[in-house]
Amino acid sequence: MRKPIAVVTAALAAALVLPSTASATPGSGVTGTILAQKTIGHTDYTLREVTIQPGGYTGWHFHDGTLYAYVKAGTLTHNLADCSIDGIFATGRAFTEKPDQVHIGRNLGSTPLVLEVLYVLPAGSPLSEDAPDPGCGF
Template identity: 90%
Template structure:
């Protein structure tokens, strides 16, 4: 009798204390290739090419540092956590993403979106961190 109660108590405690992963919003139709990486001091520099297929999106996320991006092909629709569009960037355009700013990138066009992205992050940081959908209808 003691063992089932212990198992139930442990499961209940884990449900309360462990972070939920169901709130993450994974991307769809996105592929990335790392072109170059270098760590200098306490900063990681990663150059990556990202392709988003028509109708694809990155999922809601943020970065621990600044990103510098260039649109090689297609058009990026970039939304912030308040659901506003803070930019529509076509081929030949460049833009930056601020640290810790929750956003999503979407390809609403009919051709693949290709981005060249330089990540400038604190050493050891992931390229991006998942964030829950803030309630936007897309």
């Protein structure tokens, strides 16, 4: 009887002492369609069209590898976790996203934003991973 009580007590103590993880921020107004996928060696290549409706956003997230993106229509406002804007990318512009860099993409315009994105990720990685809201207020 002492062992189960000790385990429960230890679990409760850990829950009270360890810091809690902030909640991830879900996106809004975002859809994506995979156009092509290929794994070569230990790398997944995924070509995806991402559409963000006016006022929409991706939610705070990061990627395990590099992304190469092209703005097919609209304008993307791209913020980093320190709340700075590291780019405003209009139709015809290309940009990259570095691995493990927490960011959010927002469509502050009045027309849909359409991106063509090539994800270059370690094999088996998700396309993106949620990150907690850093408290930027948007």
